[in-house]
Amino acid sequence: MAKITKEDVEYVAGLAQLSLDEAARERLVGEMSNILSYMDKLNELDTSGIEPMMHVLDISNVYRDDVVGPSLDRETALMNAPKSDGEYFLVPRILDQE
Amino acid sequence: MEYEVVVGMEVHVEIDTKSKVFCACSTNFHAPPNTNVCPICLGMPGVLPVLNRGMVEATVAVGLALNCTISRWSKMDRKNYFYPDLAKNYQISQYDLPLCHDGWMEINLDGTTKRIGITRAHMEEDTARNVHTIGVAESGVDFNRCGVPLLEIVTEPDIRSAQEAFEYLTRLKQLLQYLNVSDCNMEEGSLRAEANISIRPVGTEKFGVKTEVKNVASFSGVQKAIDYEIVRQRQVLEEGGTVVQETRGWDAAKGVTFSQRSKESAHDYRYFPEPDLVPVIVDEAWEKRIRESLPELPRARKQRFQDSYSLKPYDAGVLTASKAMADYFEAVVTAGAQPKPAANWIMVELQALLTEHKQELEDCKVTSASLAAMIGLIDDGTISGKIAKDVLIEMFDSGRDPKAIVTEKGLVQISDTAELEQIARDVLAANAGPVADFKAGKEKAFGFLVGQMMKATKGKGNPKIVNDILRNALSRV
Ligand SMILES: [Zn+2]
Numbered sequence: 001m002a003k004i005t006k007e008d009v010e011y012v013a014g015l016a017q018l019s020l021d022e023a024a025r026e027r028l029v030g031e032m033s034n035i036l037s038y039m040d041k042l043n044e045l046d047t048s049g050i051e052p053m054m055h056v057l058d059i060s061n062v063y064r065d066d067v068v069g070p071s072l073d074r075e076t077a078l079m080n081a082p083k084s085d086g087e088y089f090l091v092p093r094i095l096d097q098e
Numbered sequence: 099m100e101y102e103v104v105v106g107m108e109v110h111v112e113i114d115t116k117s118k119v120f121c122a123c124s125t126n127f128h129a130p131p132n133t134n135v136c137p138i139c140l141g142m143p144g145v146l147p148v149l150n151r152g153m154v155e156a157t158v159a160v161g162l163a164l165n166c167t168i169s170r171w172s173k174m175d176r177k178n179y180f181y182p183d184l185a186k187n188y189q190i191s192q193y194d195l196p197l198c199h200d201g202w203m204e205i206n207l208d209g210t211t212k213r214i215g216i217t218r219a220h221m222e223e224d225t226a227r228n229v230h231t232i233g234v235a236e237s238g239v240d241f242n243r244c245g246v247p248l249l250e251i252v253t254e255p256d257i258r259s260a261q262e263a264f265e266y267l268t269r270l271k272q273l274l275q276y277l278n279v280s281d282c283n284m285e286e287g288s289l290r291a292e293a294n295i296s297i298r299p300v301g302t303e304k305f306g307v308k309t310e311v312k313n314v315a316s317f318s319g320v321q322k323a324i325d326y327e328i329v330r331q332r333q334v335l336e337e338g339g340t341v342v343q344e345t346r347g348w349d350a351a352k353g354v355t356f357s358q359r360s361k362e363s364a365h366d367y368r369y370f371p372e373p374d375l376v377p378v379i380v381d382e383a384w385e386k387r388i389r390e391s392l393p394e395l396p397r398a399r400k401q402r403f404q405d406s407y408s409l410k411p412y413d414a415g416v417l418t419a420s421k422a423m424a425d426y427f428e429a430v431v432t433a434g435a436q437p438k439p440a441a442n443w444i445m446v447e448l449q450a451l452l453t454e455h456k457q458e459l460e461d462c463k464v465t466s467a468s469l470a471a472m473i474g475l476i477d478d479g480t481i482s483g484k485i486a487k488d489v490l491i492e493m494f495d496s497g498r499d500p501k502a503i504v505t506e507k508g509l510v511q512i513s514d515t516a517e518l519e520q521i522a523r524d525v526l527a528a529n530a531g532p533v534a535d536f537k538a539g540k541e542k543a544f545g546f547l548v549g550q551m552m553k554a555t556k557g558k559g560n561p562k563i564v565n566d567i568l569r570n571a572l573s574r575v
Binding site for chain 2: 015017054055056057059060061062063064065066067068069070071072073074077078083085087088089090091092093094
């Protein structure tokens with residue numbers, strides 16, 4: 001039985017701000033269900049004696065000292081902006097909130 | 099039905115590191131838009147954030163001051179959401195393993211002490227600032243604020259009144275300022291408070307549905323918003339309705355909260371460990387080093403003010419309410435003033451001037467040295483306490499040296515007995531009526547005659563000498 005419903009796909013797509021057509025939704029129901037089934041496969045392993053891995057890297061405590069370094073000049077910072085007024089990045093007007 | 103309010107607070111405070119939390123850009127609030135930015139805080143793909151050691155140490159310091167347990171092992175996580183205040187569509191924060199957890203802070207209200215539980219204090223990055231004044235169709239985004247280190251402090255739902263919430267926020271701000279980790283400037287947004295508010299019938303355990311009040315510009319605003327929500331929620335329940343779980347804003351002008359996000363999709367942030375940042379391990383030695391470097395905290399300082407300067411608990415409390423004022427007081431004393439008059443001049447006259455001019459002590463032109471000098475002028479009899487009030491106003495306005503003001507305006511107190519005796523004779527001669535009254539036993543007439551003496555000396559008569567001379571002169575009438 002599929003582990004993922006079409007509603008689940010819709011929901012996740014909504015969170016990711018993707019709009020999917022019917023074919024893509026169908027396909028993803030299958031693909032995402034397969035991924036979860038694979039996770040079940042992993043769950044068959046006995047991991048009771050193994051400490052949980054909290055992070056993929058085996059190193060810790062890498063820090064920068066609190067020292068100010070150079071920033072980009074504004075022109076460079078705004079260079080890739082789809083739209084700007086020379087000071088700000090411009091985005092479609094934000095309604096709601098604040 | 100009797101209801102009680104249940105409040106939990108979430109406070110976001112920007113930590114005063116010099117550079118941002120994951121990159122070397124400056125945190126300077128006043129820089130022109132988009133000048134403190136780099137590929138990391140702009141959220142460019144492929145960059146590598148590296149955590150600022152200063153942020154870790156500041157967070158641990160706050161955690162210790164809040165009696166928290168410091169996690170030996172902690173990590174950063176990604177909180178995923180779309181909003182034009184973060185270019186990379188996630189905020190780096192901490193989810194299930196915050197750096198500090200399970201602490202408490204004491205508040206005092208009406209003589210009783212209460213502990214407010216601290217659920218957690220965790221590290222995250224601030225977001226960009228959105229500007230809505232650019233045009234009709236567009237909003238501007240300034241990434242200077244994006245990546246400024248942000249500490250989120252969350253309480254247990256232990257607060258039971260708007261006043262307790264106010265007191266909690268006041269104490270928390272005081273603590274943060276003493277720790278020197280933030281200026282806590284609410285106007286510039288370096289401290290932001292949100293209240294989760296619900297009500298329940300007195301005697302019941304189950305929490306009611308809560309509303310979250312956000313974007314309140316002051317602590318008194320938070321207090322008023324909570325009081326407003328208590329009334330509003332009760333009314334909803336009494337009319338048979340249900341409280342809607344939602345975010346509400348606070349309209350300070352109208353004094354009401356209002357529903358803020360109607361069409362909001364469910365919060366589903368899909369947190370996962372931030373793969374670009376490695377775990378934070380604070381071992382015992384590091385924690386100990388930070389603990390030993392903690393400055394004197396408000397409670398200890400208040401006690402010391404009582405012990406070392408013989409101040410009353412109330413006065414010591416007022417003077418240590420802000421670190422700035424406590425530092426100022428100690429500087430005045432170090433500059434040679436006696437603690438008691440120093441305390442009084444600061445708490446009463448100087449504070450009145452600050453309040454009247456809506457000024458912060460930090461911006462005050464009266465330096466600790468000049469206030470000490472002014473108190474010295476009273477001590478050595480150069481000016482009277484009454485004249486000193488005028489001198490202080492002048493110092494407050496101009497920042498000038500008290501001695502210079504006194505000399506220039508001819509405010510030096512008249513202590514010359516011969517001169518005062520002459521004035522006394524003149525006053526008595528001109529006021530035969532009151533003199534007769536005094537002789538007839540009306541002590542009140544004496545006050546009037548002192549007033550006439552002060553008037554004749556333009557307030558510069560040394561009050562004690564004026565009194566003595568007047569009594570003497572009257573006895574000879
Ligand atoms: Zn940067």
